[in-house]
Amino acid sequence: xxxxxxxxxxxxxxxxxxxxxxxxxxxxxxxxxxxxxxxxxxxxxxxxxxxxxxxxxxxxxxxxxxxxxxxxxxxxxxxxxxxxxxxxxxxxxxxxxxxxxxxxxxxxxxxxxxxxxxxxxxxxxxxxxxxxxxxxxxxxxxxxxxxxxxxxxxxxxxxxxxxxxxxxxxxxxxxxxxxxxxxxxxxxxxxxxxxxxxxxxxxxxxxxxxxxxxxxxxxxxxxxxxxxxxxxxxxxxxxxxxxxxxxxxxxxxxxxxxxxxxxxxxxxxxxxxxxxxxxxxxxxxxxxxxxxxxxxxxxxxxxxx
Ligand code: SF4
Numbered sequence: 095x096x097x098x099x100x101x102x103x104x105x106x107x108x109x110x111x112x113x114x115x116x117x118x119x120x121x122x123x124x125x126x127x128x129x130x131x132x133x134x135x136x137x138x139x140x141x142x143x144x145x146x147x148x149x150x151x152x153x154x155x156x157x158x159x160x161x162x163x164x165x166x167x168x169x170x171x172x173x174x175x176x177x178x179x180x181x182x183x184x185x186x187x188x189x190x191x192x193x194x195x196x197x198x199x200x201x202x203x204x205x206x207x208x209x210x211x212x213x214x215x216x217x218x219x220x221x222x223x224x225x226x227x228x229x230x231x232x233x234x235x236x237x238x239x240x241x242x243x244x245x246x247x248x249x250x251x252x253x254x255x256x257x258x259x260x261x262x263x264x265x266x267x268x269x270x271x272x273x274x275x276x277x278x279x280x281x282x283x284x285x286x287x288x289x290x291x292x293x294x295x296x297x298x299x300x301x302x303x304x305x306x307x308x309x310x311x312x313x314x315x316x317x318x319x320x321x322x323x324x325x326x327x328x329x330x331x332x333x334x335x336x337x338x339x340x341x342x343x344x345x346x347x348x349x350x351x352x353x354x355x356x357x358x359x360x361x362x363x364x365x366x367x368x369x370x371x372x373x374x375x376x377x378x379x380x381x382x383x384x385x386x387x388x389x390x391x392x393x394x395x396x397x398x399x
Contacts, residue, residue, distance in 0.1 A: 104293045126218040132190040155292030159323065169323060171342035173314045179372040181327035182212050184313060188295055188325040189217035196325075197323045199286060200249060202237040203358065204336050204347050205299025205328050206386035211345045212327070220297075223289050226251040226260035229270070229360035233350050252289055254281045270362045287320060295323035305331045 111255065159165060172191075176184050186197055198213070198220055200206035213220050238249050254261070261280070262268050269277040290296055296317070302309045317324035328336065340347050350358050354366035 130150060154216050154293055158292075158321060159294050161321075162249050166316055169314050169316055173312045176226060176313045179313075179328070181182070181209070181331065182216055184325065184327040185209070185212055185216045185297070188314075189220065189325075190269060192295040192323065193220065195292070196220055196291060196297070197293045197295070198297040199289070200224055201301065201359065202234050202249075202348055203240075204340060204351065205331075206302060207237065207241065207345050207347050208336055208339050209297065209299050209327060210241050210247055211339075211343060212250075214247055218245075218247060221250070222247060223250040223252050225282045225289075226253045227360050228253065229362055230263075231283070231348075231350060231358060231364075232359050234358060237346055237348055238355060241285055244346060254285050256280075256339075268362065270360070274363060290320050290322055295325055296320070297325045300326050301328050301331050301333075332385055343357050346350055 172187065176187060179187070195218070198209065199205075200210065200222055203225065210222065213222070226235075235251075238251065242248050257265065269280075289399055300308050300311060302311055311326050311329050313327070313329045314323065314325055339345065348355075348358050350366075354368050355364060360365055
């Protein structure tokens with residue numbers, strides 16, 4: 095692994111222009127305690143007071159799926175059949191089987207941007223959201239508009255209940271410095287749980303070659319962490335496949351990748367890796383044992399990935 099700087103020593107994020115502001119007053123705060131929260135104006139369906147507690151209903155809520163023996167057998171069968179399928183064919187299958195209760199979470203990584211380009215051709219009505227923790231780089235937020243302009247897909251930016259100032263005030267400072275697992279849980283997992291309520295399946299851009307944990311994923315599987323089906327259209331792709339597609343089709347991508355960031359997450363927990371590193375997850379929570387935010391990590395029983 096190449097040399098990496100220690101995390102959390104200082105704010106190393108590139109200069110960031112604030113997005114246009116809208117006020118969000120979390121219900122749990124008294125008016126006196128409420129802190130204005132910057133929210134990108136490009137949330138396609140959120141209202142002025144919308145937070146993860148009152149998510150937009152893109153489609154009628156579906157009765158939750160249950161992991162019955164019949165469903166698990168169906169998923170196993172589908173997984174076998176799709177193992178050598180193209181990502182587009184996998185997305186088509188997911189859309190045919192689960193739309194309108196199919197959704198996708200994206201952090202605007204290269205894989206997410208590639209899937210968004212595929213979605214625009216295969217299943218453009220799919221509801222796509224981003225977990226806007228309040229700690230994302232401006233370059234990441236800018237991608238939302240670039241994708242909308244090129245593909246007509248408006249990614250919904252979903253925020254946690256508490257703004258960053260309110261959250262840090264509640265914890266006596268930034269929790270990412272002292273308890274990043276809790277911070278990820280509060281600002282990502284909780285929002286994701288609410289976003290997928292009433293959905294039957296979600297897609298993500300993870301690939302098997304990204305890490306030893308991710309090497310175990312199936313193309314289609316039951317996700318017991320979030321109680322719905324997880325579809326990974328790029329499970330079989332390798333890094334070169336992703337970047338070739340980006341180059342061939344001029345797909346918008348996060349320019350931080352050109353500045354030594356192999357993977358881009360929240361700015362406090364992401365570092366450039368100046369000397370390069372084969373590990374695509376290098377630079378995330380560097381200097382700690384943490385490797386995943388919890389969205390894609392294995393449960394103790396091996397499920398939920
Ligand atoms: Fe918090 Fe860091 Fe997790 Fe973002 S990646 S939610 S800042 S701990």
